[in-house]
Amino acid sequence: MGFKQKLQKILKERLTVEEIKLLPRGFQTLDKIMIIKLHPKLLNKKEIIAETCLEQLPYIKSVYLNQGKIKGQFREPENIRFLAGIEDPNVEHKEHGIIYRFNIEKIMFSKGNLFERKYLVSLVKKGETIVDMFAGIGYFSLSIGKHSQVSTIYSIELNPVSYEYLVQNIKINHLEEKIIPIHGNCKEEVMKLSKSGIQADRVIMGVFPAPKDYIKEALSLTKATGTYIHYEGVVDKDNDLVLYNEFLKIAEDIEYKIRLDSKRLIKSYGPGLYHIVYDIFVKKRINN
Ligand SMILES: C[S@@+](CC[C@H](N)C(=O)[O-])C[C@H]1O[C@@H](n2cnc3c(N)ncnc32)[C@H](O)[C@@H]1O
Incomplete structure (x- = not known):
């Protein structure tokens, strides 16, 4: 029996027929926390629903309600609220052999990006x-x-809260020898790296909206033999090259030759919209 059917069975005496139909089909788990989304018509029953979820899943210690989106430059959750169990938003979420420590009320974590985290x-x-x-x-x-078997990763983060977790996560995963955390705006920090002679085999540009204003900085890290840039954004499925074409225009204007190696639709981002990643190979024209 699925999660929704289970809830429907247990709650049939306490909810109306309409409310029963609107119960959620699933949930997100991060560590021992369950995060649910509820139809607006169920909000006045949120405590009963949360308590029932807790009773059904013994490994869950708290239930939180997600009523918002991911907002702003720092990509923060807009509205995640405690509902039942133990009130503690701090998690150590384990995925793919890694521990991610963070506060679910302040930091986003998209399970939909799991494939991409492994694929890269x-x-x-x-x-x-x-x-x-x-x-x-x-x-x-x-x-x-x-x-x-990467040699070095320079990891740049602007939000001080995320940066603090980045530093802790490097430590608890014993990756101090490989990952160098940098607190700052990548627009300036990347230029400091390239001016100091750092060239990258790979540059990851994973943020929404597509970071078009940072393409020139990313290109400044290009090696003579070429560099891969993983460029993200949200596109209409029927027009999925639009962001690549923007990238191409900027790169060509400043003398780079680029090639689209592949592209992937990662997850749905609303009706007709998809989170896309382009794997772009770039090389300075002068070197060819
Ligand atoms: C959370 S991840 C992106 C995940 C996902 N692709 C999305 O945007 O929803 C993006 C991170 O980039 C950081 N960020 C945004 N602008 C930045 C900048 N100019 N320099 C460095 N980090 C930045 C945000 O604080 C955030 O932690």
């Missing part, structure tokens, strides 16, 4: 230098640091 690792070759321009709490950096 598979592309990394021994001895690579990587710059993770929008590192967050280490979503990609930790996974690559742990499961590849």
Whole structure:
């Protein structure tokens, strides 16, 4: 029996027929916390629903309600609220052999990006230098640091709260030798790296909206033999090259030759919209 059917069975005496139909089909778990989304018509029954969820799943210690989106430059959860159990939003979420420590009320964690966190690792070759321009709490950096033979990852993060977790996560996953955390705006921090002679085999540009204003900085890290840039954004499925074409225009205007190696739709982002990643190979024209 599915989660929704179970809830429906237990709550049929306490909810109306309409409310029963609107119960959620699933939930997100982070460590021992369950995060649910509820239809607005169920909000006045949120405590009963949360208590029932707790009773059904003994490994869950708290239930939180997610009523918002991911907002702003820091990509923070807009509205996550405690509902039942033990009130403690701090988690140590385990995924793919990595511990991600963070506060679920302040930091986003998309389970929909799990495939991408694993996939990027598979592309990394021994001895690579990587710059993770929008590192967050280490979503990609930790996974690559742990499961590849990368040499060095420069992980740049602007939000002081995320940066603090990034530093802690590097430590608790024992990746101090591979990951160098940098607190600051990648627009300036990348230029400091490139001016100091750092060139990258791979640059990760994982943020929404597509970080078009940071393309020139990313290109400044290009190696003579070429560099891979993983560029993210949200596109209409029927027009999925639009962001790549923007990238191409900027790169060509400043003398870079680029090639689209592949692209992936990661997850749905609303009706007709998809989170996309482009794997772009770039090389300075002058070197060819
Ligand atoms: C959370 S991850 C992105 C996950 C997902 N792709 C999304 O945007 O919903 C992006 C991180 O980039 C950070 N960030 C945003 N602008 C930045 C900048 N200019 N320099 C460095 N980090 C930045 C945010 O604080 C955030 O932690």
